[in-house]
Amino acid sequence: MNKRRFLIIKQQGMTLIELIIVIAIISVLVGLLLPAVVQMRQSARNTECRNNLKQLGVALYSHEARLEHLPKDGQNGWGFGAFILTEVEQSALYQQINPEQNPASPAYKPQIDTGLPVFLCPLFARKGPKLTDGSGRSSYMGNAELFSYGAMLEDIRDGASNTIMLAETNSEHAWALPGLATISGGPNNSPLGSDHPVGANFLLGDGSVKLITSSVDSNVFGALGTINGREPAGEF
Secondary structure, three states: OOHHHHHHHHOOOHHHHHHHHHHHHHHHHHHHHHHHHHHHHHHHHHHHHHHHHHHHHHHHHHHHHHHOOOOOHHHHHHHHHHHOOOHHOHHHHHHHHOOOOOOOOOHHHHOOOOOOHHHHHHHHHOOOOOOOOOOEEOOOOEHHHHHOOOOEEEOOOOOOOHOEEEEEEEOEEOOOOOOOOOOOOOOOOOOOOOOOOOOEEEEEEEEEEEEEEOOOOHHHHHHHHOOOOOOOOOOO
């Protein structure tokens, strides 16, 4: 009886051909699902990047409301990011460096080397939160026309929704140290650029975030970089 039952079970086993067919079907299903999974991850990272820029925009607006001007990139040797630490929930770090009073120096290297997620696009995570010199990385640069002298929002005469405030960058840029972008050419013009598949994210003067594709007209993109150029921005 046991021998007969064993023979029945053995006869019901999967043949080699059937096994190969099952493996092939699974491979096809994985091939179909993988691109969707990758796309979902990219979408999530893009959303996180956009949220970072929106948070930085709120911080800049808060700074401007409090001091009646935007941060001046380069003041006392600090980048604009150092002046909005309080507004991005980094009050302790701000108090340690006190950029309004203290010049940037090697004495503040531990603070400068701090990696802050709000300044980092998640697509740059593969490069790590720090630069080769140890400084905390930033994926975002300020528009030179706004942050080179500490402008006021009312200085934007071309329309806040038509003026870039912050731009993505894939250059080696530290949040605590000076470094501004001249908006011209296109969204992948050095030092601008991103690891997003079709373009880069930009914070506009009205607080909105826009993904601008690499196919944007260079004249239109250049117009978005001026605050008082009086030129029509066009579609972007």
